[in-house]
Amino acid sequence: MIKVERIESPTKLTVEKRKELTEEYLMTSNNVWNQDYIKKALLKMSNNKCIFCECRLGEESKYIEVEHFHPKSLYPEEVVDWENLLPICKRCNGLKRDHDTKLVPIINPTLIDPREHLTIKKYRFFSKDELGKKTIGVLSLNDSDRLFLPRVTIGNAISDILDGLGKWVGKIKDNSTIEDQNELICKIRNLLKSCQPDAEYSTICSYALFEDDNYYGIKDFMQEIKIWNDDLVNLEKNCLKYSLIEYKNPKLIV
Ligand SMILES: [Zn+2]
CATH class of the missing domain: 1.20.1050 (Glutathione S-transferase Yfyf (Class Pi); Chain A, domain 2)
Known part of the structure; x- marks a missing residue:
């Protein structure tokens, strides 16, 4: 896991579009975030990698999934909030599920430098503090x-x-x-x-x-x-x- 700079929101994701998609989600629970222009921008941001485990996305069985850092089930109003979207692999998405990141925070690599909270020894991640510990635990980073x-x-x-x-x-x-x-x-x-x-x-x-x-x-x-x-x-x-x-x-x- 490395620090990733968040890029500009896709131009198509305007304030009006966000509002429209959020309203659609609240009414229908449709996968409104599943837009090619969102996925493309997220992949560009992370150099085509999962934001957490750094596996290459777009290859066999590792297609990009759009991650809602604050889960959409708990924070539906952030369903297409650009700052809340991350590119993630199926494995990490399956583990993080509906973990409440506001109640028990984990590292969001676009906001927090993982180096402040994690270290690596003998190919295992170790935590420097509680935030690192929760991040390793929730994402099973030593799976x-x-x-x-x-x-x-x-x-x-x-x-x-x-x-x-x-x-x-x-x-x-x-x-x-x-x-x-x-x-x-x-x-x-x-x-x-x-x-x-x-x-x-x-x-x-x-x-x-x-x-x-x-x-x-x-x-x-x-x-x-x-x-x-x-x-x-x-x-x-x-x-x-x-x-x-x-x-x-x-x-x-x-
Ligand atoms: Zn991953």
Whole structure:
């Protein structure tokens, strides 16, 4: 889960339209929020990801559902209130159901930075306070089958790549060619790109990357031979802006 900036309300969702759709909902309970222009704007806002678990939406069995942060069953007057709508996956929607977010608040990532309330260790989310605890609980953010095991698989894939790169750097260290150096830049850039806020499961990917000692060994080498370029500096900085890693690793100060 990462902080997401809410974008402008879709132009078609005018004040009159909201009023009209809200009245229709109050009279008929129709799915008035189920509009393509609303879904499109929500997907754009979250880079096509579920706002809570960061799975990619729009793929098989992961179509976008429109989430009412304050449930429509309890707060029907907010049924098409743009500030109340979030893009969500079927799994998270099924868990959150009619949880009363006004009575027992959880994190709304468009309003609250999850980093203030959550941290991650060994691919599990941990809470820093009551808000974090409720968020983990209501959304089952450590659900073994659907979330935890895929996280470990992603983390292991990143560790394998770093392990291979670390060994390769050990071999070419004193004698690297321009081709070697360019290949290394590309591979590290790709890893950092997989941790950017628009990437699926970016929270997990950045955790796996910044937890791995090989990453720092490779970075040290690249800085030594002066190929840790501005592009990599900026990509790393951007990951760290969203990362849930708790400690302040001095090697991450750029
Ligand atoms: Zn989800």
